[in-house]
Amino acid sequence: MRTPENVLKIGVLNLMHDKLDTKRRFERILKNSAQPVELTFFYPKDHYQDRPVPAQVAQIARPLELAEVEKLDAFIVTGAPIEKLAFAEITYINELQELFNCLAQNKLEQLYVCWGAMAAVNYFYGVDKYLLPQKLFGIYPQEVLRDSNLLTQVTPGFLAPHARYADIDLTQAKQVPELEITAISQTGEAFLLEAPTRHQTFLFSHLEYGGDALQKEYARELAADPSAKDSLARPQNYYIDGRPQFLWETLQKQFFANWLHQVAKTRQAKELIKN
Template sequence: MPIKIIEGLPVRTKLQQEQVYTIEASRAISQDIRPLKILILNLMPLKETTELQLLRLLGNSPLQIDVEFLHMSTHKSRNTPTSHLQKFYKTYNEVKDDYFDGMIVTGAPVEKLNFEQVGYIDELKNITDWAQTHVFSRFYICWGAQFALNHYYNIEKLTLSEKLFGVFDYQNIKPEHPYIRGFDDIYQVPQSRHTKINYEVLNDIPELEVLTFNKNFGPDIITSKNQRDLFIFGHLEYDRETLKKEYDRDAENGVDTAVPFNYYPDDNPESNPKFQWRSHGHLLFNNWLNETYQNTLYDLRKLDELK
């Protein structure tokens, strides 16, 4: 099934070139299908890049997906034109009376700030609290995951001695779990962050379950026991060259950044990066969509009755 998008979304051309099936709203309404409604809260500065990465993964599903994008009304984007946000995004006030099967909260380049120093933190708390009764399944990525774990479980964010930057091995410790069904025993995931959570406290939080782990860096994928919240600190949605662009940008700006670990053949930045995580990215997103589809309510208005 195709992914339903707003008419004119610029990344549709690229998706079509990659054989990712899309359908515009005017065509979708003629089909007698209950699509899976997904809301994407895009906190990244380069919003079109993130749109493409996420839609590429969501579109590789047999389900029809109805996607809406959300942005923060209390933050002015410096990297995305206002016209793009006005045409393709909504604000909280525009969706607060609606219900969704799933919501994705992306990362954001604010991890060096304390949570309360983030300018839109109150709006973000309001949105994620609203999602507890208006969204069946929530999927938090990178800083979004750190924020949610802090907001709901008081898990602290800790600063690393040096940036975790590259592609790292993580162990699948719960292979029977539906969110990582099909994962290898060891999988690789891009990481790009200066912080980690205090994962030592996870044993004291029975509502959470660690699915994948690295002995040096802690967990990568965590879920709530009721499977309605999924947290990932890595970036399985990244393209082949995402880390390269970040490394090149830092080099151009005079930032002393190490070559991304296990990314370039022979650690040579002049060579083509290895794309080692793509299949697991598709697996994770497909598993999340499938579990959401299998367990969500047909009448989403009854979500606030769930405990």
């Protein structure tokens, strides 16, 4: 069936541990927007080079093929729970970097999330990541440093969820002319960087998370190592009367609506050049 011309075609490289939940989150956010969207989910082939692709992964995603990526309007690279590892230790890092090159060469709108943002900003601009003294985990107020179309109609001092063991070196990022540090958390960690002339957005917050996602992440880590219960980070500023709060829901809707608007504008500009 032919895709209507006004539909934005967006690819997602799903690297998260909870792949089905991640797929559902992006579908819920992007397909419920005013802008019609067609999503295609991919997995990195090199991640499964020595073992069969799990049945659930094969059911919800396709092997990454750059020839397919080139036909899209935009692409999202998700986070991954591997920020403690050096980039060179990642089994699919070469495949990921080939994807980065493809996205840059074809000038697709790119959204890199959490670890995906760390990997991309390191590859393109040499900005290092470093391990935090403890996991940044919970909901925190953010500080906007410069105007951005991505934060149009977003309330100053907005709250956003963070869930990571590492951050990028913002001092290094400040030395890169192409990079704009748009917003940081009030505790000083990265929230949003952009390279507008290169169609790149680096989002270090898990804005795609639903209201129960931080609780699920904590439960997953606790189940993996019950002996670490006393030292394991619990999500901060998240519970009221023991119940998780979806305090970033409005921000989530507005940010992704703004990003889709940016994707549409970029595609429109490309079509004008073609014609």
